Amino acid sequence: MSTAGQVNGALFPDQIDPERAVESRLLWMMSIYAVLHLLAIVFVALRVYTRLFKIREFGIDDAFMVCAGALGFGGGLVVLIVMGTRGGLGRHIDTLSQDEITIFFKMNFLQLVTSTLVGIACVKISIGVSLLRLIPIGWHPRVILVTIGFVVAYTIMALLSAFLYCTPLAGFWDRRIPSTCFDRNLWVFFAYFNSCSNVLTDFIFATLPISVISTLQLRRKLRYYLIYIMGLGYIAGCCGIAKAACQTIFRSNPDQTYVELNIGIIAGCAPTLGPLLRGRLGLSNRDNEENIYTQRSGVPRSTHGLPASKFGYVKAASLYEQHERDSGASHFSSQKGPCVASTSLPGHDS
Numbered sequence: 001m002s003t004a005g006q007v008n009g010a011l012f013p014d015q016i017d018p019e020r021a022v023e024s025r026l027l028w029m030m031s032i033y034a035v036l037h038l039l040a041i042v043f044v045a046l047r048v049y050t051r052l053f054k055i056r057e058f059g060i061d062d063a064f065m066v067c068a069g070a071l072g073f074g075g076g077l078v079v080l081i082v083m084g085t086r087g088g089l090g091r092h093i094d095t096l097s098q099d100e101i102t103i104f105f106k107m108n109f110l111q112l113v114t115s116t117l118v119g120i121a122c123v124k125i126s127i128g129v130s131l132l133r134l135i136p137i138g139w140h141p142r143v144i145l146v147t148i149g150f151v152v153a154y155t156i157m158a159l160l161s162a163f164l165y166c167t168p169l170a171g172f173w174d175r176r177i178p179s180t181c182f183d184r185n186l187w188v189f190f191a192y193f194n195s196c197s198n199v200l201t202d203f204i205f206a207t208l209p210i211s212v213i214s215t216l217q218l219r220r221k222l223r224y225y226l227i228y229i230m231g232l233g234y235i236a237g238c239c240g241i242a243k244a245a246c247q248t249i250f251r252s253n254p255d256q257t258y259v260e261l262n263i264g265i266i267a268g269c270a271p272t273l274g275p276l277l278r279g280r281l282g283l284s285n286r287d288n289e290e291n292i293y294t295q296r297s298g299v300p301r302s303t304h305g306l307p308a309s310k311f312g313y314v315k316a317a318s319l320y321e322q323h324e325r326d327s328g329a330s331h332f333s334s335q336k337g338p339c340v341a342s343t344s345l346p347g348h349d350s
Contacts, residue, residue, distance in 0.1 A: 016095050026090030030080065036262035037077040043269035044069035046276065054275045061133075064126035065268055068119050072261050075114025083107045098176065105173035112162060115261050120198060121155040123264040124148070127205045127233075130272070135212055147204050154197045161190040192244060198260070199240035206233030209271075232267035239263050 044065060051058050083089035087104035088096040096104070128148040132141055165187060166172045171179025209230045213223060239260045 020092055021095040023092060024090045026084050029090050030084055032259065033077065033080050036259050036266075037073060040072055040262040040265040041069060043266050043273075047269040047272045050273055050276045059129070059133075061126040061129040062272075064122045064129065065265065068122035068126065068261070068265055068268075071114045071119035071122065072265060075111050075119060076261065079107045079111045079115070102174045102176075109162070109172050113159065117155055117158050117162070117194075119261045120264060121151055123261065123268050124151045124198075124201055124205065127268050130268075131205065131208060134209060140208055140212075143204070143208065147201055150197070151201055154194060158190060158194045161187070195240055195244040199237045199244070202233055202237035202240060202264075206231060206237065226271075229271045232263075232270055236260065236264045236267050 047062065047065060048058075051062050080089065083104055086100070087107055088100040089104065093101065093104075125148055128144050128151070131144050135141065135144070162172075163169060164182075166179045166181040168177065168179055170177050171181055210227055213226050213230065218226070243260060
């Protein structure tokens with residue numbers, strides 16, 4: 001444990017290099033953040049439109065993704081604007097006043113809780129629930145459910161570590177308040193663990209659907225499109241790796257920033273836009289050959305439903321199937337055999 005509260009304006013040198021004091025990355029940082037936040041909002045809006053007006057079915061996974069988008073906007077972009085206008089975002093920390101530092105770390109705490117922790121958890125839960133609808137039988141659902149449980153567990157642990165780090169909590173962002181805080185090394189450990197857990201779950205959720213797609217008989221263009229879209233989850237994982245690497249040099253380079261949540265939202269929403277983009281991209285798979293609805297599973301072909309998951313949510317009709325049903329298209333090929341997989345590949349992440 002360490003004691004805070006003995007810090008005042010003398011923490012920083014009285015003489016600061018004027019050139020260093022005016023250096024700022026604010027415009028560059030806000031430009032990147034704004035573009036990614038707006039892209040994430042657009043993808044969430046397109047997902048909602050597709051689900052409500054193309055598929056006519058709004059599910060639990062969609063609700064979680066909408067929550068992630070709202071948290072990303074409110075706890076991300078809005079907070080960053082406050083940090084930029086009042087908290088010295090983009091400037092060297094040793095050139096800021098104590099009031100600016102306090103505002104910065106207060107907004108940083110809000111961003112940590114809403115965007116970095118709860119927001120990313122919502123993205124992963126949304127993807128997990130979507131994958132349960134895509135792969136509702138065999139060993140895949142068990143892996144998905146365990147992964148979702150792991151996401152919930154380490155997110156709760158991270159929230160507890162944030163809220164209990166300092167007593168009183170205000171000591172987290174205001175060093176002038178007498179407070180008792182845990183050792184910094186413990187905080188760094190929790191940060192590493194959370195980052196590594198995010199990377200692990202990103203790769204799990206990216207690999208599961210790709211492993212299924214590779215076993216299906218699809219037109220080449222559709223197969224490559226689906227693998228590419230689902231592979232966006234690996235980009236979110238790479239962002240997590242970069243974040244963990246930056247955390248190792250935090251003391252010597254405190255100006256690092258992260259865009260993990262927005263990449264996760266984009267990767268999670270992109271696969272659900274198939275019914276909206278399929279005609280434009282020529283991704284239909286209505287050949288006489290075995291199509292994406294067919295997979296070696298041992299489950300009889302049915303127009304009713306696949307076995308319900310523990311969420312009571314899985315339905316036989318996927319995003320693509322619903323779209324084809326509404327347009328009067330046939331659900332299945334004329335070939336005989338088991339059928340379990342759907343052409344919809346909802347959700348992928350961060």
